[in-house]
Amino acid sequence: MSAVWRASRAAVRRRRLQTFVIGLVVLFSTATIVVALGLLEAASGPFDKGFAQQRGAHAVAAYDAAKVSDARLTEASGTAGVEAAAGPYPLAVLHVPEGNQPRYVGPFNVVGRSGSGGDVDRVDLWKGRWASAPGEIVVNDPRPAAALLPFEAEHPGFPLGDTIKVPGLPTLTVVGYAHSLSNTADGWVSPDQIDALGPTMTEMLYRFAEHATDADVAAGLAAVDSTLPTDSLLASHSYLTIQRDVASGPGSYVPFLVVFGLLGLAVAVLIVANVVSGAVVSGFRHIGVLKTLGFTPGQVTAVYLLMVSVPAVIGCLLGTALGDLAARPLLSGAFQGTGMRIEGISLRAELAALIGMPLVVLLAALVPALRARRISATEAISAGSAPRRTGRGHRVQRRLSGTRLPRAVSLGLGLPLARPGRTALTLSAIVLGVLTVTFASGLADTVVKVTEASGQDVDLTMRPANPLFGEETAKDRSDREMEALLRSAPGAVEVTPDLIVPLALAGQADAVDGFFLRGNHAALGYEKQLVDGRWLKGSGETVVASEFLNQTGGKVGDRLTLVLHGKRTEVTVVGSLMNHEPDRLLIDRGTLTRLDADYRPQTHQYRYHVKLDSRTTPQKYAAAVDKAAGPGLHPIFNEPASFTVAVISLSTALSLMLGTVAALGVFNTVVLNTRERRRDMGMLKSIGMTPRQVIAMVVTSMAALGAIGGLIGVPLGMAAHRVVVPLMAEAALVTLPSSVLDVWAAPALALLGLAGVTLAVLGALIPARRAARLTISEALRGE
Numbered sequence: 001m002s003a004v005w006r007a008s009r010a011a012v013r014r015r016r017l018q019t020f021v022i023g024l025v026v027l028f029s030t031a032t033i034v035v036a037l038g039l040l041e042a043a044s045g046p047f048d049k050g051f052a053q054q055r056g057a058h059a060v061a062a063y064d065a066a067k068v069s070d071a072r073l074t075e076a077s078g079t080a081g082v083e084a085a086a087g088p089y090p091l092a093v094l095h096v097p098e099g100n101q102p103r104y105v106g107p108f109n110v111v112g113r114s115g116s117g118g119d120v121d122r123v124d125l126w127k128g129r130w131a132s133a134p135g136e137i138v139v140n141d142p143r144p145a146a147a148l149l150p151f152e153a154e155h156p157g158f159p160l161g162d163t164i165k166v167p168g169l170p171t172l173t174v175v176g177y178a179h180s181l182s183n184t185a186d187g188w189v190s191p192d193q194i195d196a197l198g199p200t201m202t203e204m205l206y207r208f209a210e211h212a213t214d215a216d217v218a219a220g221l222a223a224v225d226s227t228l229p230t231d232s233l234l235a236s237h238s239y240l241t242i243q244r245d246v247a248s249g250p251g252s253y254v255p256f257l258v259v260f261g262l263l264g265l266a267v268a269v270l271i272v273a274n275v276v277s278g279a280v281v282s283g284f285r286h287i288g289v290l291k292t293l294g295f296t297p298g299q300v301t302a303v304y305l306l307m308v309s310v311p312a313v314i315g316c317l318l319g320t321a322l323g324d325l326a327a328r329p330l331l332s333g334a335f336q337g338t339g340m341r342i343e344g345i346s347l348r349a350e351l352a353a354l355i356g357m358p359l360v361v362l363l364a365a366l367v368p369a370l371r372a373r374r375i376s377a378t379e380a381i382s383a384g385s386a387p388r389r390t391g392r393g394h395r396v397q398r399r400l401s402g403t404r405l406p407r408a409v410s411l412g413l414g415l416p417l418a419r420p421g422r423t424a425l426t427l428s429a430i431v432l433g434v435l436t437v438t439f440a441s442g443l444a445d446t447v448v449k450v451t452e453a454s455g456q457d458v459d460l461t462m463r464p465a466n467p468l469f470g471e472e473t474a475k476d477r478s479d480r481e482m483e484a485l486l487r488s489a490p491g492a493v494e495v496t497p498d499l500i501v502p503l504a505l506a507g508q509a510d511a512v513d514g515f516f517l518r519g520n521h522a523a524l525g526y527e528k529q530l531v532d533g534r535w536l537k538g539s540g541e542t543v544v545a546s547e548f549l550n551q552t553g554g555k556v557g558d559r560l561t562l563v564l565h566g567k568r569t570e571v572t573v574v575g576s577l578m579n580h581e582p583d584r585l586l587i588d589r590g591t592l593t594r595l596d597a598d599y600r601p602q603t604h605q606y607r608y609h610v611k612l613d614s615r616t617t618p619q620k621y622a623a624a625v626d627k628a629a630g631p632g633l634h635p636i637f638n639e640p641a642s643f644t645v646a647v648i649s650l651s652t653a654l655s656l657m658l659g660t661v662a663a664l665g666v667f668n669t670v671v672l673n674t675r676e677r678r679r680d681m682g683m684l685k686s687i688g689m690t691p692r693q694v695i696a697m698v699v700t701s702m703a704a705l706g707a708i709g710g711l712i713g714v715p716l717g718m719a720a721h722r723v724v725v726p727l728m729a730e731a732a733l734v735t736l737p738s739s740v741l742d743v744w745a746a747p748a749l750a751l752l753g754l755a756g757v758t759l760a761v762l763g764a765l766i767p768a769r770r771a772a773r774l775t776i777s778e779a780l781r782g783e
Helices: 002-014 016-042 045-054 070-076 191-197 214-225 239-251 254-282 284-292 297-334 347-374 377-383 392-400 407-418 420-454 479-488 546-552 589-595 618-629 642-676 678-686 691-731 746-772 776-780
Strands: 059-064 082-096 106-112 124-128 136-140 172-179 187-189 201-208 233-238 460-464 492-505 512-517 530-533 541-545 559-564 567-577 584-588 606-612 633-637
Touching (some): 016 297, 016 347, 045 239, 059 214, 070 082, 082 191, 106 191, 172 187, 187 191, 201 214, 214 233, 214 239, 233 239, 239 546, 254 420, 407 420, 407 691, 420 642, 420 691, 420 746, 460 618, 479 606, 479 618, 492 589, 512 589, 541 546, 546 567, 559 589, 567 584, 584 589, 606 618, 618 633, 642 691, 642 746
Parallel strands (some): 136 172, 512 584, 541 567
Antiparallel strands (some): 059 201, 082 106, 082 201, 124 172, 136 187, 460 606, 492 559, 530 567, 541 584, 559 567
16 A cells, blocks of 8 residues: 555646646535535524424414403313413513614514513523513523634623613613524513503414415414414414525525536546546656556555645645635624524545545546556556547548648647547536526626616715714704705705604514605605505505515515504505515505604714716715704715625635636646647647647647637526525515616627637647647657
8 A cells, every 4th residue: 555655646646637626626615515504504504493492483473452361261271182282471662762782773563471481482581680670671682602703791781780761661680681583572571560561462473283384384374373363463474484584694695606616526527537547657667667566556546636636636635725724714704693692514425525526536536547447558658648649620620721721820720639538628627617606797797787787876875974873963953954954965866765663563572763764755765676566646555665575474464563662554565666675664654744744853873875977086075064054964885796796706706716726627737738739749840830830739629629618618608696585585585676787788709709719829828839839859869
């Protein structure tokens, strides 16, 4: 075995270029696959584990306390199909005013509950204790030790002893922090305390025997509801909504990372097979010498397998480490605020890459290595490294010589057919390179289109100062006065005010922000990203994000119950937007009057969206407003979303890496070809071929493959784009219109077609120049 190792080590040193190429492509492929596997596993694993530990509720339902008694609700929980139930719990919706700690401000759903345990929704009390006396509350907040953060529960941002003050109600002191994956409440108080908060609803938590799909949960809830008074159920939400929301973060990255990982894996297989095949063909004499020295056929095979295993294992180890590092910021961002602790890429994903990638490399090398096993010592030594001078390649060259093509070009076009197997592997690598560039280009264009369509047709937004943040406020102006001031500034074409009001949705624990629009709100340009329904026409209507409907299983036409200061009104969902924040509802200002005619907002709750003429820059306009209004108005300029930047950056970097690897594959092929044809090139130079003609011949041989690869790779890249982008949107719970997928234009396709030629020429140029510098004496020197 030591002799096999010494021979393999010598082969690695002798083929440094091929070793580097194998190591690089395995490193890249491993890193991408590790990230993809880690995100894929994280998309569901942490939630499922945490939900099972908490025995989370499959459905959380809010009932009208005036229409159904606790006794009826308890009786209904025994309906067939209900595996377990918790409640009834009195539910009060508090509207916590500003001046309290910011995380409590807005609608706050408080439930009266005696403890954190039970058969359903075992709340994770991660700091402090449970509320047991009047004036105490436990706040629902995710652990600060969220994904990949090193600190635990003793985080200074979650102090015990905070108070929540609502006018007319008892002051509540925070005695604990807990987290419910089922989102059953914003806070919990003791049952003795809840009556003083004025509960108007009753909460029930259900676990069903059948709960795998939305239909199962809906059927279970319908069975319970059928035993209760009509219209007593105000709202409900399913655990699947929360699960999809959690999975949408990492899940949106998985489809295109899987594509890049598989492409990298395919390129790795092709290049490894090409390298080993070339090493066998060019090393016939070396094989003969090994067998003459006593190496068995199995040992010869082992030499070639070990030769690729060394760089493959090193590349795999480095790639796994790189993938783990690259996945950390993606996981941290995807799970931020969920309360689930992600320890990074799981050991299972890392082991799959560490074991799987070297195995794939060995399998790719096995077929050409077995060829070395079958060659006899006599055949190998007598064959040397001289190429065959008969075959299809030479026949094609003879036919091309009769054309008017320059001789160097005709010779170059025939070269690839001399080694059809090697040519096929090289062509496949070029096709994959072009496919990658085409797919990445389409992905970037689609993301840009989505970003442009998601943005408003405004140049900037002016935000009044917020004194809670220590900002200096200007002269106290009314909403109308502020709008008039902004309209009077030079360059303003349209100013659309909105008012941001925290609201509660009946039956939903998480608060939402109502963006109450006034004036010509159609000018904001939201209509261009409508994927269903229409834009607002008046009060009593709302437009929501497609993600909101996908999370909740809702649809256009549904009715939502808004709650503000204990007052309610219903709105109809009349449209959904392609890409908008799911916790923001766009509503006409008239609805706020219907909801609470006495509502008095703070100045900093207003926003003013400004559309400028073509001669005015946002910076120039903001400076003019600042001069006219003094301090207290802050501009918000349009900037690309972080997801947009991340996807474009990742796809660009990965396509460049894959393109480089494909070019290295061409480089390796040209090196092997020129080594095998040293004598031919010496003969051609001896009869008058110039160095430039040698370069032209070698580059032409690869450029032809590049052109074919472009013709094949571009349609495949377009097809991959059409399949993967909708999967990304589905994973992110976003609905895309077909217009954002139409990113291809004839000039762009022509340039992408030339990408194959570019990869081939770049890969061939350096070895071609090296071959051109080869002297006649060196080329014709005996072996």
